[in-house]
Amino acid sequence: TRTSRPQRILKAVQKNATKGDPESVISAIDHYCRHKEWAMNVGDDKGLILDSVLTEVNPSTALELGTYCGYSTVRIARLLSPGSKLITVEFNPAFAAVARQIIAYAGLQDKITLVEGPSGDLIPKMKERFGIKSFDFVFLDHWKDRYEPDTKLLEDCGLLKKGTVLLADNVICPGTPEYLKYVRNSPRYESRYYKSNLEYSKVEDGLEKSVFLG
Numbered sequence: 001t002r003t004s005r006p007q008r009i010l011k012a013v014q015k016n017a018t019k020g021d022p023e024s025v026i027s028a029i030d031h032y033c034r035h036k037e038w039a040m041n042v043g044d045d046k047g048l049i050l051d052s053v054l055t056e057v058n059p060s061t062a063l064e065l066g067t068y069c070g071y072s073t074v075r076i077a078r079l080l081s082p083g084s085k086l087i088t089v090e091f092n093p094a095f096a097a098v099a100r101q102i103i104a105y106a107g108l109q110d111k112i113t114l115v116e117g118p119s120g121d122l123i124p125k126m127k128e129r130f131g132i133k134s135f136d137f138v139f140l141d142h143w144k145d146r147y148e149p150d151t152k153l154l155e156d157c158g159l160l161k162k163g164t165v166l167l168a169d170n171v172i173c174p175g176t177p178e179y180l181k182y183v184r185n186s187p188r189y190e191s192r193y194y195k196s197n198l199e200y201s202k203v204e205d206g207l208e209k210s211v212f213l214g
């Protein structure tokens with residue numbers, strides 16, 4: 001096919017959503033991916049859990065690993081208080097280009113910094129490049145075998161503080177076994193599983209919320 005799936009998702013947003021209205025951008029993507037073409041957005045079911053954890057944490061600084069088309073980026077940023085910032089990391093330039101347009105369409109570009117590159121390289125640069133002392137909230141949704149090493153990297157770089165909340169997508173499907181083992185066995189985390197279903201499907205999936213204890 002001439003266009004890519006992310007480009008088709010962007011088209012669906014431009015066609016069906018209202019500029020500057022994040023809710024309509026989220027609904028347009030969910031409708032397209034549920035009825036036309038599945039895509040790996042966290043989706044509307046798990047999205048409600050993401051919303052509730054975000055409202056509870058009300059982060060000043062948030063990090064997202066794995067932007068893809070920007071669906072969860074918009075979902076997170078729309079709930080941030082004025083002055084709060086979301087940094088989202090994506091190493092695929094084509095996905096980043098689509099995400100930038102979807103973020104702009106939602107009118108949330110002032111709250112979001114999209115950084116292109118691999119998380120393993122960018123996490124150690126967060127302090128110097130973005131003046132981040134520590135993150136209040138981290139959403140993990142990139143390659144599943146990177147969750148555990150990147151969490152350890154965040155710890156080693158002093159980017160987590162007592163109370164930081166990590167929320168991980170796909171801990172059942174596709175599954176993140178090493179990550180689950182790590183956060184559930186480490187005395188430095190208080191972990192809880194939120195059962196749900198894989199985006200736009202009936203298959204079980206869920207989110208793992210892990211609070212860093214310092």
Ligand SMILES: Nc1ncnc2c1ncn2[C@@H]1O[C@H](/C=C/CNC(=O)c2cc([N+](=O)[O-])cc(O)c2O)[C@@H](O)[C@H]1O
Nearest residue numbers: 040066067068089090091092095117118119141142143
């Ligand atoms: N180290 C890194 N640094 C920066 N960006 C990186 C990265 N590793 C991956 N990415 C980016 O994050 C996204 C990958 C998501 C993998 N999700 C998935 O594979 C996935 C699969 C299913 N599924 O198969 O049902 C369902 C889901 O919700 C999923 O998130 C892509 O946009 C990729 O370019």
Ligand SMILES: [Mg+2]
Nearest residue numbers: 042141169170
């Ligand atoms: Mg996911």
